[in-house]
Amino acid sequence: MADKDQDTRTDEAESREEQQPVEGTLADNAGDEAGGSEDAGRVQELEEKLREAEQKAEENWNQFLRARAEMENARRRLQKDVEQAKRQGLEKLAGEMLPVKDSLEMGLAAAQEANADVAKLSEGTELTLKMLTQALEKFEVSEIDPMGKKFDPEHHEAMATQPSAEHEPNTVIHVVQKGYMLNDRLLRPAMVIVSKEADQQQGGHIDEQA
Secondary structure, eight states: OHHHHHHHHHHHHHHHHHHHHHHHHHHHHHHHHHHHHHHHHHHHHHHHHHHHHHHHHHHHHHHHHHHHHHHHHHHHHHHHHHHHHHHHHHHHHHHHHHHHHHHHHHHHHHHTSTTOOHHHHHHHHHHHHHHHHHHHHHTTEEEEOOTTSBOOTTTEEEEEEEEOSSSOTTBEEEEEEOEEEETTEEEEOEEEEEEEOTTSOTTOOOOTTO
């Protein structure tokens, strides 16, 4: 009977030993499944972030395209406005010049008549010049007539120097050609003759600092 009990205990021990690897395998499998679940979750998270990044990149690209289109439209509108302003300016200038041209043509026709009246021609020429001056003033074109003033190298161009006892050195004593300004910008300098000391040699220079 004792031998029988001994055999039974031996069989139970062997049975327990055989079950241990199986239980270990089940535990390992459970760990693998848990790890696989974590990896799957991580992959899903990364895929979601990738989709969000792609969506954001597409939104930014669309915003860039819209901004570029708006800038191009603004550039075209500005160019169109500039061209229109130029046309309007030229139209106004031409409109002011046409009466001057008409007056010149009438004066020329009158001068070609057999019994041309010099006094009337002179009066007509003066009227035409007045019309032209008024037209230029409307476009803020002003003349530079520096007669009797100090030589200014920024607005005058000296054609020659001339000894003069009646004027201080570097004074404009003769205007060969008037200059003109457009607003504050020089269109053409005045061509002038400038005085120098009467006893100064002809090779003397203009003191532009005066």
